Amino acid sequence: MSISLLLEMASSAEPDRTAVVSDDLRLTTGELSTLADGGAGVVAASGAQHVAYVGTGGAMLPLLLFSSARAAIPVTPLNYRLSAEGLRALLDRLPDPLVVVDDEYRGAVGDGYRTIGSEAFLEAARAAEPVAEFADPDAVAVVLFTSGTTSKPKAVELTHNNLTSYITGTVEFASAEPGDAALICVPPYHIAGVSAALSNLYSGRKMVYLRHFDAEAWVRLVAEEGVTAATVVPTMLDRIVTVLEKGNTTLPTLRTLAYGGSKVPLPLVRKALSLLPDVGFVNAYGLTETSSTIAVLTPDDHRAALGAADEAALRRLGSVGQPVPGIEVEIRAEDGTVLGAGEPGELFVRGEQVSGRYTDIGSVLDEQGWFPTRDVAYLDAEGYLFIGGRSDDTIIRGGENIAPAEIEDVLVEHPHVRDCAVVGADDPEWGQIIVAVVVPHPDTDPDPEGLRAHVRSQLRGSRTPDRVVFRDELPTNATGKVLRRELVNELNATSKEPA
CATH class of the missing domain: 3.40.50.12780 (ANL, N-terminal domain)
Incomplete structure (x- = not known):
């Protein structure tokens, strides 16, 4: 048609x-x-x-x-x-x-x-x-x-x-x-x-x-x-x-x-x-x-999640919901194994509306017609889809893979934080360190150590930001996606400047 x-x-x-x-x-x-x-x-x-x-x-x-x-x-x-x-x-x-x-x-x-x-x-x-x-x-x-x-x-x-x-x-x-x-x-x-x-x-x-x-x-x-x-x-x-x-x-x-x-x-x-x-x-x-x-x-x-009493249902306000008609989804591990509920991996999708084809490259669909989105995601027990960010954004600190979204979801709930992005900056000892780039709410002056303690109180210690830096706003493209590479380049350039 x-x-x-x-x-x-x-x-x-x-x-x-x-x-x-x-x-x-x-x-x-x-x-x-x-x-x-x-x-x-x-x-x-x-x-x-x-x-x-x-x-x-x-x-x-x-x-x-x-x-x-x-x-x-x-x-x-x-x-x-x-x-x-x-x-x-x-x-x-x-x-x-x-x-x-x-x-x-x-x-x-x-x-x-x-x-x-x-x-x-x-x-x-x-x-x-x-x-x-x-x-x-x-x-x-x-x-x-x-x-x-x-x-x-x-x-x-x-x-x-x-x-x-x-x-x-x-x-x-x-x-x-x-x-x-x-x-x-x-x-x-x-x-x-x-x-x-x-x-x-x-x-x-x-x-x-x-x-x-x-x-x-x-x-x-x-x-x-x-x-x-x-x-x-x-x-x-x-x-x-x-x-x-x-x-x-x-x-x-x-x-x-x-x-x-x-x-x-x-x-x-x-x-x-x-x-x-x-x-x-x-x-x-x-x-x-x-x-x-x-x-x-x-x-x-939205209404059900906002008024939910149990934690699983309440958490769905942060999901992207369920697949539209005609779309199938799978979450796969690195070895291609299809994962179960609550297990994070790469999101694959299939359906008539899925192209997966690029000029000069051709189709990247697999033999069964599945498209690799390169988004890290998981499905809950009711089939609600949660997106954890791009696989390219994963921070590897001391050999441990860390999803920025996990830390961002905690940081943004702090009353002094209006917006934030967590990225990995180069580090000679750890490979990468966790840097939280924070946009404070107007008329607040958040303490970096207080923000680090806020994260540490809810996540494992290895998820605590090594650094917290502040900006008036995050760099984004026209659709609101944070330009993480721009932040990383700025942080890496700053770290190499002579003292």
């Missing part, structure tokens, strides 16, 4: 329903479909083999997704925050691309590419001879580059079948109420941005885009557009909570708030739940290679 069919179904069912709100632009499903046909004509006339997009998204993301699909070639939204050199390095890896670019990033793209401005593409799509092909379901629809924080970014290939399997397996067609609206502020180059465009269109929600995140603007848009659902990353949730607290603000239309992208500190989750008691919270976990979400902690799960 081509992703083109998702738009065709939506426009056939309700052509006059508002599909997209992006700044001053409003498009119905019928108008979006007509524009996508014209956009496909622009793409086909260019002779390009690939479409690349450099910009902040909004209406351009769904338009380019469906224009490229109807021209039967792949599309790649690129990280507009990259340097000019980094951006061009990725463009050079795409075969003969047509580059659609927002005006503010035209200089970064530079010369040497077949380029058209976003506004010019929109105008050309209105006038072009329409094209409407249905791509082979097994053809590549979207290529997304991984963040590449520790290595060269990989180009993940997602087929039409991968994406539509996820959408049709997790979303009921036209299931939204007439007034439902989704506020989208995740970046277009992230899988969450792609899946938000597809899933909200398919369900029938109006998509309201906030291209540059600002917590006050987010709260204002919820009220102005009657937003009923939204998805945020941890840093966004933190700032939204701050705005709500300061203004004693409520969000009466909001019914569902999903968060994901990286681990959210439990104190922040509990505070958000208390501020928005009538909102259903959803924790969504997924990867680029899996076409978005593979596990969900539902609103009912």
Whole structure:
């Protein structure tokens, strides 16, 4: 099934329903479909083999997704925050691309590419001879580059079948109420941005885009557009909570708030739940290679865990829930043995939505179709999935493997700690030492020894941080993932400076 069919179904069912709100632009499903046909004509006339997009998204993301699909070639939204050199390095890896670019990033793209401005593409799509092909379901629809924080970014290939399997397996067609609206502020180059465009269109929600995140603007848009659902990353949730607290603000239309992208500190989750008691919270976990979400902690799960009496049920508030329909999961030891409940190992996933294929590398699925996520995880006795971080983040101190998440979960519960990241810094004696990088709560001055004692009181002594350092904020990417490699490089550079 081509992703083109998702738009065709939506426009056939309700052509006059508002599909997209992006700044001053409003498009119905019928108008979006007509524009996508014209956009496909622009793409086909260019002779390009690939479409690349450099910009902040909004209406351009769904338009380019469906224009490229109807021209039967792949599309790649690129990280507009990259340097000019980094951006061009990725463009050079795409075969003969047509580059659609927002005006503010035209200089970064530079010369040497077949380029058209976003506004010019929109105008050309209105006038072009329409094209409407249905791509082979097994053809590549979207290529997304991984963040590449520790290595060269990989180009993940997602087929039409991968994406539509996820959408049709997790979303009921036209299931939204007439007034439902989704506020989208995740970046277009992230899988969450792609899946938000597809899933909200398919369900029938109006998509309201906030291209540059600002917590006050987010709260204002919820009220102005009657937003009923939204998805945020941890840093966004933190700032939204701050705005709500300061203004004693409520969000009466909001019914569902999903968060994901990286681990959210439990104190922040509990505070958000208390501020928005009538909102259903959803924790969504997924990867680029899996076409978005593979596990969900539902609103009912949140409420049950928050009010639980026994420790196991209470702990589930820190889980990512249970696998979505069509997804199988296994936890494996290093030797490939499938582990039981409570035993941590590497998470493997399998399902139609799972790609596991990279340009120039090929498929990394095993013979049975399982994808190695490289995430450390475990399942509890009821099948709830707990993510402990990337296997690459494991600290090896004196030959002992230490998961940073174990220490972070304890540290962040200290009343003076707003956020934290635990990393391994080079050490000549131990190989690595444990360093806790802490963001204190405003108007607090936590004592490093007090924080170390807090950890030591709850974990084995070998888990106690060797050092505690303080920062005003943690370095993160656009989806809230902490850039641990950046912290490690800073710590290692500092340790080598002359006294």
